[in-house]
Amino acid sequence: MISPWWFVLIFAGICLVVNILMYYIGKYGHGKKGVYAYNKYLPPGFMIGIVWIVIFGCLGYSFYLSYVGDPDLLHNEEFPRKWSQATILTIVVAAYCLLYPFLTIVVDEKYYQLLNFIALIMAYALGIVVIQEYVAAFWYVLPLIAWTTYVCFADVMQGSKALHYLFDMDMMKKLF
Secondary structure: OOOHHHHHHHHHHHHHHHHHHHHHHHHHOOOOOOOOOOOOOOOOHHHHHHHHHHHHHHHHHHHHHHHHOOHHHHHOOOOOOOOOHHHHHHHHHHHHHHHHHHHHHHOOHHHHHHHHHHHHHHHHHHHHHHHHHOHHHHOOOHHHHHHHHHHHHHHHHHOOOHHHHHOOHHHHHHHO
16 A cells, blocks of 8 residues: 655655755855845745745645545555546646746746746646546645745736736747
């Protein structure tokens, strides 16, 4: 029987490694003040790292519930394991969120808001897919939805131009 804690620890552990790596890149690397230094409505960087570790732990558990299905079947050795839209999209969204800090090194600060907006759309899409497949797993996607909504709201309060940059072809050439 697979313990759900393995999924939580794997997701949160990968996030922790990325947080540590970004701390050292920020401290010794590219010289930017930090991804969120531009926005006064967001908490300090160390708190953001803690929030992301919790979010990734929740995503790991959501992945586990979507992958296994009904927890009552866990006592059966032949419990159903399934790759579904929810499990695949969870991995895709988690990968984007892990790549986000590295993307902020490549693109200019004015595009951070667009990257946040993309994360928001992905979080809501994940929520919609997960709630259709397994409602119990949706509750563990809510922290991601809440955080990305808060960050985009903070961008609006700061004076976001994310939709303007969505159609900026120079930025699209940098990303692709």
